[in-house]
Amino acid sequence: MALHSDxxxxxxxLIPDVEDFPADIQEKIAEVTEKSGFTPNVFRAxxxxxxxxxxxxxMHDSLMDRQTPGLSKADREMIVxxxxxxxxxxxxxxxHGAIARIRSKNPRIADQLAIDWRKAELDERMQVVIDVAVKLAVRPAEVTDADQQRLRDAGLSDEDVADxxxxxxxxxxSNRLAHWGGxxxxxxFYAMGREPRAKA
Structure with missing residues (x-):
């Protein structure tokens, strides 16, 4: 397998040449590339x-491609x-900011979440979800049963809480792998979802 830096x-x-990928990975990458018009760098990295x-x-697809009454696909991207x-x-x-803009149909939401989620255009349910999610991300040892109960009180099922x-x-x-590999x-991604798509 030919490996090189890009x-x-x-x-x-070290990035493999596409032709060196196993067939199943080539097939998945081709599918995503055809759908999006480009190959997300994580696929090759x-x-x-x-x-x-x-x-x-x-694991990614299991968590991000399903939608439940308590957590839409847009909600999941906003957590990310x-x-x-x-x-x-x-x-x-x-x-994921690009995907969040598209799935939420809100061109502002990703920037708001990235800079100060407390001021983002979120309903009360998602304010609670993001508050608890951020706590787990930055202060995991401080998470308690009460945090999970807040999610249930906001309308999430036990399955949603687990998600x-x-x-x-x-x-x-994923964040740490991205940092490790640069x-x-x-x-x-930067321009996606910022302007409404032109109608055919």
């Missing part, structure tokens, strides 16, 4: 370790943006 993707990671790539993507900002993760704030914890925890790992956001 500063447009990551400054400290961790592909030098295929087993970890598969586990990472399976707010907590990744607390972890100073440029890649996750920019990439909040899992999303924050998974992206804490992962850079694709330039395309």
């Amino acid at each position: 500063p447009q993707i990551a400054t400290r990671a 961790i592909a030098a370790r295929p087993e970890e790539w598969r586990a990472f993507m399976m 943006v707010a907590t990744s900002a607390q972890n100073d993760c440029l890649y996750c704030v920019i990439a 909040v914890g899992a999303i924050v925890s998974f992206f804490a790992m 992962l850079q956001p694709n330039h395309e």
Whole structure:
């Protein structure tokens, strides 16, 4: 497998050539690239370790691609943006900020969450969700049963409560992998979701 550095993707990671990826990873990357119009850098940055790539993507998709009455796909992305900002993760704030703008149909929300989530355009339920999520991200030893109960009182099911914890925890790992590898956001992410799509 040919490995090289690509500063447009990551400054400290070794990046495989696409043709060297296992077939299942090539297929998944092609699917995402066709849908979005570009290949998110995270897909290539961790592909030098295929087993970890598969586990990472399976966990990601399990948490982020489902929608429940208590947590929409947009809500899940907002949790990622707010907590990744607390972890100073440029890649996750920019990439998931783009998805949050699109899924929430709010071009301002990602910037608000990244700078000061307390002033973000959130309803009372999501104010509670983000408050608890940020606490877990930055002061995990201080989390108590009362924090989980606040989520239930805000309308989340036990499954939703488990999802909040899992999303924050998974992206804490993701944030650190991005820092470790010097992962850079694709330039395309910066503009996504900022202007309404032109009608065909």
